[in-house]
Amino acid sequence: MSGAPKPIQINEELEWCAPAYVRSFMAAYWQYGTAHGASAQASVGYLKLYAQSISENMEAIAQDTADGISNYLNRYNVGTDNSVDEYKIIYFLGRSILKYLPDFDVLKGVHLFVMVGLLDFRLQKLGIYKPQLVTAVTSLIRTGLSVFDSELGLTGCYLIFKCVSTTERNEVAEHLPETEKLRGTGLDVERGPLLDRVTNVQ
Amino acid sequence: MNDAQLTAQLAADVLESVANLPPIIVKTVDFENANATNSRNEAFVASLNSDEHLVGDCFLKGA
Numbered sequence: 001m002s003g004a005p006k007p008i009q010i011n012e013e014l015e016w017c018a019p020a021y022v023r024s025f026m027a028a029y030w031q032y033g034t035a036h037g038a039s040a041q042a043s044v045g046y047l048k049l050y051a052q053s054i055s056e057n058m059e060a061i062a063q064d065t066a067d068g069i070s071n072y073l074n075r076y077n078v079g080t081d082n083s084v085d086e087y088k089i090i091y092f093l094g095r096s097i098l099k100y101l102p103d104f105d106v107l108k109g110v111h112l113f114v115m116v117g118l119l120d121f122r123l124q125k126l127g128i129y130k131p132q133l134v135t136a137v138t139s140l141i142r143t144g145l146s147v148f149d150s151e152l153g154l155t156g157c158y159l160i161f162k163c164v165s166t167t168e169r170n171e172v173a174e175h176l177p178e179t180e181k182l183r184g185t186g187l188d189v190e191r192g193p194l195l196d197r198v199t200n201v202q
Numbered sequence: 203m204n205d206a207q208l209t210a211q212l213a214a215d216v217l218e219s220v221a222n223l224p225p226i227i228v229k230t231v232d233f234e235n236a237n238a239t240n241s242r243n244e245a246f247v248a249s250l251n252s253d254e255h256l257v258g259d260c261f262l263k264g265a
Contacts, residue, residue: 008228014220016247019213026209044208051212058219062226069228084228086246118250125246 057100064096091158119161
């Protein structure tokens with residue numbers, strides 16, 4: 001892809017994704033709260049605080065989301081058409097909202113559950129079910145937000161879900177000749193013990 | 203107002219705050235060989251608004 005830089009307006013994406021976070025937060029908090037004995041009153045209180053934090057900081061959150069996506073696209077040399085895919089909007093909006101939430105671990109933790117839940121929901125709509133992946137990432141969140149950040153960094157969580165979503169396309173590689181599979185890996189492409197070992201890995 | 207109504211109201215408030223935004227722009231530089239990424243999937247966006255129960259089910263795994 002080449003040509004002039006393409007500025008992309010993401011207001012329409014924010015219009016579906018920001019309310020989705022609010023709706024999903026309540027569902028997520030009910031489940032979290034049920035497991036941890038939280039009262040219904042606390043759940044409603046957190047929901048109001050959550051939505052208020054987003055509404056009052058929407059412009060800053062939106063700008064931060066755009067900056068996050070811009071940095072990602074330019075850092076990884078990824079072009080785009082005239083809109084941004086759902087994984088980026090869900091992930092980068094989620095990371096931006098996190099910055100503007102009050103400093104309550106429960107609020108931030110459940111918010112990240114929501115982010116992972118929305119990414120998982122996107123996969124499910126493609127017929128891809130990865131419960132172990134979701135369990136692993138949410139376990140990381142429960143361990144602590146700093147651990148989540150240190151393990152997955154700025155874009156790791158996004159990249160995992162995005163790459164899983166393209167698994168079906170990757171299956172094409174299974175039908176390539178062995179030499180094509182290993183091209184660019186630095187491994188000896190001549191068949192031998194090493195190649196047998198590599199290709200036998202499940 | 204029950205919880206579902208409250209949630210809907212708060213989601214509408216957030217939507218209104220989005221509607222009042224100025225244009226929010228993602229900027230890309232000019233690449234010679236950039237990899238194309240996917241564009242928005244309208245079917246998913248529609249399902250996100252209609253299958254709220256399914257969105258909630260996602261979190262059973264992590265709660």
